[in-house]
Amino acid sequence: MVVIQALPKDHETVRTATVEMEEAVVSIENFSLWYDLFQALHNVSIAFARNQVTALIGASGCGKSTLLRSVNRMNDLVPSVRVEGTVMYEHVNLYDPAIDPVEVRRRIGMVFQKPNPFPKSIYENVAFGPRLNGYRGDLDALVERSLRGAALWDEVKDILHQSGLALSGGQQQRLCIARAMATEPDVILMDEPTSALDPIATNRIEELINKIKEDYTVIIVTHNMQQAGRVSDRTAFMHLGVLVEEGPTDQIFTNPIHLMTERYITGHFG
Amino acid sequence: MSISTPGEVGSRVSKDRPSLLNNEERAQLAARKRNGKFFLFLTVVPVILAVLLILTLFGSVLLQAVSWQVVEPRNSGQTFSLREARTWEGVVRLELLAQGRTTQDIEALLSDSEELRKFKARNRVELMFRANGEPLRWVVTNIRDDVEEVYSLIERWDRERDSLTELAEGQNYYLNPWMDFSFLLRNNSGRPTVAGLSSALVGTLWVIGLVILLSLPVGVGTAIYLEEYAPDNRFTRLLEVNLRNLAGVPSIVYGILGLYVFVRTAGFGPSVIAAACTLSLLILPVVVIAAREAIRAVPGSLREASYGLGATKWQTVSRVVLPNAATGIVTGVILAVARAIGETAPLLMVGGAGFVNKVPDSPLSNYSVIPTQIYSWINAPQKAFDNVASAGIVSLLGVLILLYVLANILRRRYEKKW
Numbered sequence A: 001m002v003v004i005q006a007l008p009k010d011h012e013t014v015r016t017a018t019v020e021m022e023e024a025v026v027s028i029e030n031f032s033l034w035y036d037l038f039q040a041l042h043n044v045s046i047a048f049a050r051n052q053v054t055a056l057i058g059a060s061g062c063g064k065s066t067l068l069r070s071v072n073r074m075n076d077l078v079p080s081v082r083v084e085g086t087v088m089y090e091h092v093n094l095y096d097p098a099i100d101p102v103e104v105r106r107r108i109g110m111v112f113q114k115p116n117p118f119p120k121s122i123y124e125n126v127a128f129g130p131r132l133n134g135y136r137g138d139l140d141a142l143v144e145r146s147l148r149g150a151a152l153w154d155e156v157k158d159i160l161h162q163s164g165l166a167l168s169g170g171q172q173q174r175l176c177i178a179r180a181m182a183t184e185p186d187v188i189l190m191d192e193p194t195s196a197l198d199p200i201a202t203n204r205i206e207e208l209i210n211k212i213k214e215d216y217t218v219i220i221v222t223h224n225m226q227q228a229g230r231v232s233d234r235t236a237f238m239h240l241g242v243l244v245e246e247g248p249t250d251q252i253f254t255n256p257i258h259l260m261t262e263r264y265i266t267g268h269f270g
Numbered sequence B: 001m002s003i004s005t006p007g008e009v010g011s012r013v014s015k016d017r018p019s020l021l022n023n024e025e026r027a028q029l030a031a032r033k034r035n036g037k038f039f040l041f042l043t044v045v046p047v048i049l050a051v052l053l054i055l056t057l058f059g060s061v062l063l064q065a066v067s068w069q070v071v072e073p074r075n076s077g078q079t080f081s082l083r084e085a086r087t088w089e090g091v092v093r094l095e096l097l098a099q100g101r102t103t104q105d106i107e108a109l110l111s112d113s114e115e116l117r118k119f120k121a122r123n124r125v126e127l128m129f130r131a132n133g134e135p136l137r138w139v140v141t142n143i144r145d146d147v148e149e150v151y152s153l154i155e156r157w158d159r160e161r162d163s164l165t166e167l168a169e170g171q172n173y174y175l176n177p178w179m180d181f182s183f184l185l186r187n188n189s190g191r192p193t194v195a196g197l198s199s200a201l202v203g204t205l206w207v208i209g210l211v212i213l214l215s216l217p218v219g220v221g222t223a224i225y226l227e228e229y230a231p232d233n234r235f236t237r238l239l240e241v242n243l244r245n246l247a248g249v250p251s252i253v254y255g256i257l258g259l260y261v262f263v264r265t266a267g268f269g270p271s272v273i274a275a276a277c278t279l280s281l282l283i284l285p286v287v288v289i290a291a292r293e294a295i296r297a298v299p300g301s302l303r304e305a306s307y308g309l310g311a312t313k314w315q316t317v318s319r320v321v322l323p324n325a326a327t328g329i330v331t332g333v334i335l336a337v338a339r340a341i342g343e344t345a346p347l348l349m350v351g352g353a354g355f356v357n358k359v360p361d362s363p364l365s366n367y368s369v370i371p372t373q374i375y376s377w378i379n380a381p382q383k384a385f386d387n388v389a390s391a392g393i394v395s396l397l398g399v400l401i402l403l404y405v406l407a408n409i410l411r412r413r414y415e416k417k418w
Helices: A064-071 A101-107 A122-132 A139-149 A169-181 A199-212 A225-231 A249-254 A259-265 B023-064 B088-098 B103-111 B113-122 B160-166 B198-229 B234-246 B251-265 B272-296 B300-308 B313-342 B345-349 B370-379 B384-416
Strands: A024-035 A038-049 A053-057 A081-089 A108-111 A187-191 A217-221 A234-239 A242-248 B066-072 B079-081 B123-131 B134-142 B146-152 B172-177
Touching: A024 A064, A024 A217, A038 A064, A038 A217, A038 A234, A038 A242, A053 A064, A053 A225, A064 A081, A064 A187, A064 A217, A101 A108, A108 A169, A122 A139, A122 A169, A122 B313, A139 A169, A169 A187, A169 A199, A169 B300, A199 A217, A199 A225, A225 A249, A234 A249, A234 A259, A242 A249, A242 A259, A249 A259, B023 B066, B023 B384, B066 B384, B079 B088, B088 B103, B088 B123, B088 B134, B103 B113, B113 B123, B146 B384, B160 B172, B198 B234, B198 B272, B198 B313, B198 B370, B198 B384, B234 B272, B251 B272, B251 B345, B272 B313, B272 B345, B300 B313, B313 B370, B313 B384, B345 B370, B370 B384
Parallel strands: A053 A217, A053 A234, A108 A187, A187 A217
Antiparallel strands: A024 A038, A024 A081, A234 A242, B066 B146, B066 B172, B079 B134, B123 B134, B123 B172
C-alpha cells in the first residue's frame, strides 16, 4: 500500500519546458481561491500556450474544475467566493474590478461536463450567443460555420429547426461546442466534456479537439489519463488545490519528475 | 414441479409447489403480502367514496337544473313545433300573431331595437323538453306567467299523463330545462322563470380577466426577484415565511382588506376593479409560490450554459429561465384563478351584489359574479329560484372546465416549443 505524502501548501510547481511569455494567451499568476473559509486553490501559477491543448488532471476534488472556471470567471456565480492573484488574458487582468465577467465569457467560451443544449432548435442553440449581443452579420452563415467547426453540420443541416434535445449525447456535446464557437472566442474551456459519452462519441470529440486547436486555445479538464495523453500538448497535474507539476504531455506521462505525479500517472491513487 | 400421487390426496397443494423458501419464510411472505393488500384497500376506499360523492353532487345539481312546471300563461299560451319556426325571430313572429297583433305591428317591433330589447327582457323564448306531452317545442315564457306548481324531474318522471289530466283550463305543463342556451344570455330578473346569468357571467369574465392582468406580472415579478436577485438575508427569509402564511389566510380577511383599501380608501366603490384587486391580493401568494417552484425547477445546467455564452443576468432570466418555467407558471396561475372564480365571501364584502341586471361595461361598473349570484338566488324566497341556482352552478362548473381546458392547451403549446 502506498501512503500518500502530504504536499506542502507552498509547494513549488515542478515545470518543464515552460511556456514563453509571448506564446501565452492566458496566464494565471499566484492565484488562490476560497469558498467561504475553505481554500480550494493554493497560489497556482500556470500559462496556457496559444493554439495548444492543455489538460488539467488530478483526483476528484483537487481543484482542477475550480481552476478552469476561474479562467472565465464562472466561479463568480457561486456566492461567497473570494480570490487572490491574477489571471492575465491578452495583457488584461480578468479580475480587474473594471472588467465585467460577461465580457470575459464572450472571449473565453466553455463546454460543460454534461451536454446542456437549450430546449430550443439546433439553429436557435447556436444562434443564442450571437443574439445576446445583437449580432448584425449573416446569422445563417455564422451558424453554418460554427456547426461545420464542430463537425456537426453534415449530420444536422436538414434538421436545423428540430429540437437540440432530440440529438444523441455525442451530437449534443458537439452542438454545445458549436454553440461556444458561435460567440467567436479565443479560448475554449472544456470541463470533462466526454465523461457522459460512450467511447465512439468520445473518440469523435477527441478528434474534434485535435482539429479545433488550429483556431483556438483549449484547456480541458479530464479524469481520463489516456484522453489527456491523446489530445493534449501540455499537461498539468493538481493535487488538493496545489499545482504539482506541469510540462509537455510526453514528458509528464513518460518521465514525471515529482513522485506524486508518477504515482497518479501509474494509477496508485486517484 | 412436484407431481402429486394418489396417496397424497388431501395434502395442501401449495406445499407441493416448488419454492425457494422454507415453511416459516413462506408464512412470513404471505403475511407481508396480506399487509400490502390491507393498505391498498385502505387507500382505495377513500378514492371510491370520493368518486361516489362527486357523482352524487353532479347528479343532484344536474337533476335540479331540470323541473316540471304547471304554468298559467299570460300571453298566447301556445307552443310551437320546430317545424313551424326554426329561429328565435320566427318564434317571436308566431307568438305575436297568436296574441292577435297585425303583421305590420310585428315587423315594426322586430326592426325597432328598443322595442326588441323590452320584448327580450320580458319574454324567454326557449325549447322545452316536453310541452303538454309533446317533445321539444318552442315556448314563450312571459315575465307575468304564474308558475302554479314545480315538481322535480324524478317526482313526476312516469306520471306525465296524470299530470296533464290534472291541469286546469288554460294551464300549460312543461319540462323546463333551466340551464338552456339563453340562460347565459338573459339578464337577471326578479322572476325565476325568466331570470338569466348574463350580468353575472360577464361580471365573472371581467373579474377573471383583470385578476390575470394584475396578478400575473406582479406575481411572476416577485417570484423572479425572490428567486434570482434577492440577497439571502433575514429580511428575505421573513418575506418568504410571510408569503407562505399569507396563502393560508381566510379569504374573508382579504374581503375586509379590499373593502377598506380598494372600495373606500382608493374610492373604487363596489366595482369590478375593486373586486379584481381584492382577488388578486388573495391569489398572489399562491401565484408567487407556484412561479418560484417553476423557476427553481429550471436546471442549473441551462443557466450555466447561458452565463457561459456571455449572457447577462437579465438575459439569462428572460431567455432561458422564464421560457422554461412558463409551463409551471401558467399551470399555477390557472389553478389560482380557478380558486378566485369560486370565491364568494370576499366579494360579498367588496360589493359583489346579488341583483345586478346591467351587464358591466367598464372596470368601474357595478357587478355581480356567478358565485354571489348563486348565493342570492338560493336566498330568494321563491322556491323556483333553487332551480335557477342549480343552473348557475352548472354554468360555474362549465366556466371552470373551460379554464382547465385552456390551461391544458397553453401547457401543450409551451411544451411543443421545447
